[in-house]
Amino acid sequence: MDIEIRHLTKSYGPQKAVDDISFAVRPGEILGFLGPNGAGKTTTMKIITNYIQPDSGEVLIGGRSVHDGSMKRYIGYLPEHNPLYPEMNVIDFLRWCAEVQDVPREHIPDRIREMVRVCGLDREKHKKIGELSKGYRQRVGLAQAMIHDPEVLILDEPTTGLDPNQIVEIRELIRKLGREKTVILSTHILPEVEATCDRILIINRGRIVADGTPETLRRQAQGQQVLRIRLEEADPDEAVKAIMALPSVASVDLVQAEACRIEVQSKPEATSNRAIFELCKERGWVLVEMVPFETRLEDIFRNLTMN
Amino acid sequence: MNKAWIIARRELDAWFDSLVAYIIIVAFLAFSGIFTWIAGADIFLRQQADLSVFFGVARWTLFFFIPAITMRLIAEEKRAGTIELVLTKNVTDRDFVLGKFVASVLMVAIALACTLPYYATVAMLGPVDHGATLSGYVGLLLLSAAYIAIGLFASSLSNNQIVAFLLALFISIFFQFLFDVFADNTGGWLSRLFDMLSAMRHYDSIARGVIDSKDLIYFLSVCFVGLALTEWQVGKRE
Ligand SMILES: Nc1ncnc2c1ncn2[C@@H]1O[C@H](COP(=O)(O)OP(=O)(O)OP(=O)(O)O)[C@@H](O)[C@H]1O
Numbered sequence A: 001m002d003i004e005i006r007h008l009t010k011s012y013g014p015q016k017a018v019d020d021i022s023f024a025v026r027p028g029e030i031l032g033f034l035g036p037n038g039a040g041k042t043t044t045m046k047i048i049t050n051y052i053q054p055d056s057g058e059v060l061i062g063g064r065s066v067h068d069g070s071m072k073r074y075i076g077y078l079p080e081h082n083p084l085y086p087e088m089n090v091i092d093f094l095r096w097c098a099e100v101q102d103v104p105r106e107h108i109p110d111r112i113r114e115m116v117r118v119c120g121l122d123r124e125k126h127k128k129i130g131e132l133s134k135g136y137r138q139r140v141g142l143a144q145a146m147i148h149d150p151e152v153l154i155l156d157e158p159t160t161g162l163d164p165n166q167i168v169e170i171r172e173l174i175r176k177l178g179r180e181k182t183v184i185l186s187t188h189i190l191p192e193v194e195a196t197c198d199r200i201l202i203i204n205r206g207r208i209v210a211d212g213t214p215e216t217l218r219r220q221a222q223g224q225q226v227l228r229i230r231l232e233e234a235d236p237d238e239a240v241k242a243i244m245a246l247p248s249v250a251s252v253d254l255v256q257a258e259a260c261r262i263e264v265q266s267k268p269e270a271t272s273n274r275a276i277f278e279l280c281k282e283r284g285w286v287l288v289e290m291v292p293f294e295t296r297l298e299d300i301f302r303n304l305t306m307n
Numbered sequence B: 001m002n003k004a005w006i007i008a009r010r011e012l013d014a015w016f017d018s019l020v021a022y023i024i025i026v027a028f029l030a031f032s033g034i035f036t037w038i039a040g041a042d043i044f045l046r047q048q049a050d051l052s053v054f055f056g057v058a059r060w061t062l063f064f065f066i067p068a069i070t071m072r073l074i075a076e077e078k079r080a081g082t083i084e085l086v087l088t089k090n091v092t093d094r095d096f097v098l099g100k101f102v103a104s105v106l107m108v109a110i111a112l113a114c115t116l117p118y119y120a121t122v123a124m125l126g127p128v129d130h131g132a133t134l135s136g137y138v139g140l141l142l143l144s145a146a147y148i149a150i151g152l153f154a155s156s157l158s159n160n161q162i163v164a165f166l167l168a169l170f171i172s173i174f175f176q177f178l179f180d181v182f183a184d185n186t187g188g189w190l191s192r193l194f195d196m197l198s199a200m201r202h203y204d205s206i207a208r209g210v211i212d213s214k215d216l217i218y219f220l221s222v223c224f225v226g227l228a229l230t231e232w233q234v235g236k237r238e
């Protein structure tokens, strides 16, 4: 089922927590929801799960509005602070969640077993939730979100508190689920987005400031191509001058003279790889390195959200 | 309705898995017992064996006990954030509120059932008006249901249990006896209005042995209004 969000706005007092947000997510897509603290990620997720109502705009899941609550059964939700009933034990809690989510009675034991397995809860499954460590509570939170095998998963910071092994496992699990289901996850861990998500949505002060795959975001952020090259058997100053003379090149920067490392920025819409290669061939320089400079996601994020 | 029962069962399990349910029952029996004993010391001297003293005492015990039962139910879910967990599952606000209501009514019914040995004791002492006793219990249950609805509303107003408890007492006390006092101290239509609102009057009329549809409608209306207000308050998501 796809998620379609149309012109969502939600204010708390004078402040707009979400300001006219629209986007769509298709099944088989994992959307990473990024944004600085207070950007409106959690608020958007609460609206998608029909916990709070927007001031205006609507959310459609599988083409149907979530407004009347009838779509809740297709959604699995991990709320931000992972609220759980501390006095219940893990298995009872998961059974209760399954019942509430209308899992057919005969499938409940299987679903619980499956969740215990994929969330790595086996060792702690008979404990009370209040006795679990933070990471295990987080796993229970993920288990309750997925117990009814929902078509849509909304996960608000799913990997906080998990140990590195579990992070890897949970990311793999999310990626696997994401092949068929529709997933939106929020996170502050940028490498996580690159590792898990097909698409990134960055919001700032309630507005979408970027939307696309990590690659498209990089291209947009960068605008112009930047190449880092290293030459051997070339005179650095001469090389800089020669490269600067190429028609596609906008600027050249000698990063390190001894090793002859040079950074070349192309003119907008132009690439210089071929021209540089031809030049080296002509002059007899040895081109030992030529790598496109990647803007780090951190830098993109900072650029878009600091003002 | 099925969902409300799943919600209710979780609450009942929580009460009975911890000591809370037993503490409620024992404390309820102890209070009702002691005060019935003090207030009705003449029960052995009186020729007539009845439970009217017990019903008078139970009315007050429940008045204090019910807010203690209901205070946690919504306030704590709001404080801990679990209300978000529940209400984003396939549960409506109404199921949620109704579940809490059903659980509390059952809890009180169980506590009341535990006073049946007292009834049996009295019955052994002499002839008891079984009809009046039955309607006395029905009256207590109806009164409890009304106070539970009020208690739930109070619990939905705050995320602090103590505040919820005090609010519930504050609202209930009007029904418990203030409306009755107002009715006695006003005249005309105002007096009739307060008279109609007083849970005490309706309870007394049932406890006397007649279950009138007027009284039944009164208690059911209080429940309905209390639960509707609770649902509305929960729906505001504050
Ligand atoms: N219940 C509320 N009452 C008043 N303001 C609120 C409420 N919930 C959220 N806000 C405000 O709305 C804005 C967006 O909050 P939100 O929780 O959606 O941010 P977020 O992107 O999830 O941030 P974080 O990364 O810190 O989790 C914030 O400025 C917050 O103060």
Ligand SMILES: [Mg+2]
Pocket (backbone or CB within 6 Å): A041, A042, A043, A080, A156
């Ligand atoms: Mg958040």
